[in-house]
Amino acid sequence: MKRIITFGTFDxxxxxxxxxxxxxxxxxxxxxxxxxxxxxxxxxxxxxxxYSQEDRVEIISSLRFVDEVFIEESLEKKLDYIKNNQADVLVMGDDWEGKFDWVKTQCDVVYLPRTPSISTTEIIEIVRKIK
Structure with a gap:
């Protein structure tokens, strides 16, 4: 069984x-x-x-293609999270390209392209301008 892990805010x-x-x-x-x-x-x-971390956990947990969710408390614990969850592959967006290659001793690392023309930061800025 191949276990994939990823991280994000998902706001x-x-x-x-x-x-x-x-x-x-x-x-x-x-x-x-x-x-x-x-x-x-x-x-x-x-x-x-x-959205609060509790709400974000609820949203992500409700997705049928997500099997487990946990709270990431520290960027410095990435390797611990990978080991504790017995992950085989770390997946991150390509805006992080190369930044997590240091975990390759523990698991594979894949950087996936982001969806063009959409980001949480941009959405928040648009909503602020509308107010």
Whole structure:
């Protein structure tokens, strides 16, 4: 059985999220998703997500192609999360190309192209301008 792991914030859920998660799942038998905690997201982006981590876990858990979900508390624990979940492949968006090659001693790493012309940041900016 091939276990795939991926990570993300998955805030303001959109078709780009669906696409990358489906493609990640197609690479194996089980998909495990680490969702950035609210605190981790703030430390990365200097803003809290629109949706709470509990809501984001509920959204991602409800997808039929996602098998397990957990909260990612720290970027420094990526290798621990991979080992603890016995992942065979780490999947990330190609905007992270090369940044996770250091885990290749533990598992394969695949960078998938992002869906063009859609991002959570852009959606949030558009909504802010409408107000």
């Amino acid at each position: 303001v859920f959109h078709v780009g999220h669906v696409n990358i998660l489906k493609r990640a799942r197609d690479l194996g038998d089980q998909l495990i998703v680490g969702i950035s905690s609210d605190a981790l997201n703030y430390s990365k982006k200097q803003r809290y997500p629109i």
